[in-house]
Amino acid sequence: MAERIEMVSTLSDAFDLIEGFARLHGFDHAACMELPRGTEVPDNALMIVRMPEAWVEHYIASDFALVDPVFVRAALDMRPFTWAEAARGARPEARRVMQEASAFRLNTGLTIPLHGPNGYRAEVTFAGERVTDDLRVFRQLRFLATTLHDRALTILGRGPGEGGPGLTPRERDCLHWVAAGKSDWAISQILGISETTVHWHVERAKRKFGASTRMQAIVTAIRLGLLTP
Structure with a gap:
């Protein structure tokens, strides 16, 4: 599987491969996200979000990106962790993110943090309704997540800590109004x-983020600080 990921030429193809493996173990959804470095947001960060669109809409409307305990822990920890571990000891508003995710059949998840030079941080997350708790599978997913991440940066022509393509002013304007519910007309x-x-x-803009829907592109841009909710 790792060899196949290393041979693909697009982000979508690489993600399709790892998603296919993850689904065998109950992880029906996944995401790969570069995290902001302190208050600094890269102009162009690695972002692929393939979560249920209804959850993405709810996530945006509830401003969960500001309190999500998964992002907080991924920025600080280098070891894989489950969503239950991320929520343990978190503030009530942070635990609410995990609790409400279950209403969208995202009962649990596994997140693999990835850290690099110059404060570079990213994470790959797998989530689903009924997932395995086999530690051997967790180790396999960690290895494949690292392979996916490295291949994604190669496809983008960058290394950890280097910026990628951002949004042009016109792309940002269009996404802003799409987020506001406006039609193309x-x-x-x-x-x-x-x-x-x-x-x-x-x-x-969707292609830049590897997003399959407009809503996925919007939540990616918001998470990166490129778009204001």
């Missing part, structure tokens, strides 16, 4: 550009 009237151009900018 309505956005074209607001920005004074064609509906086709709006669609092009949104699709370009």
Whole structure:
């Protein structure tokens, strides 16, 4: 599996492979996210989010990105941990993130932190409703997550701590209005550009983040500080 991941040429193909393996063990959803370094947000960070769209919408509306205990622990710990471990001892508002995730069939998850030079931090998370607790599988997922992460940076042509493609001002404007619930036609009237151009900018932003839906692109941009909720 690692060899196959190292041979792919796109982020989506690499993620498809690791997701296929994870599903065999009950992890139906996954994400790979570069974390901000202190108050500094890279102009272009590694971000692939494949979580249920309804959960992503709820996550954004509830401002969970500000209190999510998974991100807090991933920034501090170098060892894999479960969501239950991340929630243990956390503040009530942080535990609420984990509690409400279960309503979207995300009962538990496994997060693998990845740290590098110059304060670089990232994480790969696997989540699902009924997942294995086999430590051997956890070790396999940790190895594959590291392989995925390294291949993703190679595809992007960067190393840990180096920036990747960010959002252009027009892409940011279009995503802002998509997040506000506006259609492509309505956005074209607001920005004074064609509906086709709006669609092009949104699709370009999705490709940059490896997102399969507009909502995934929006939550990625918010998490990176490139878009204000």
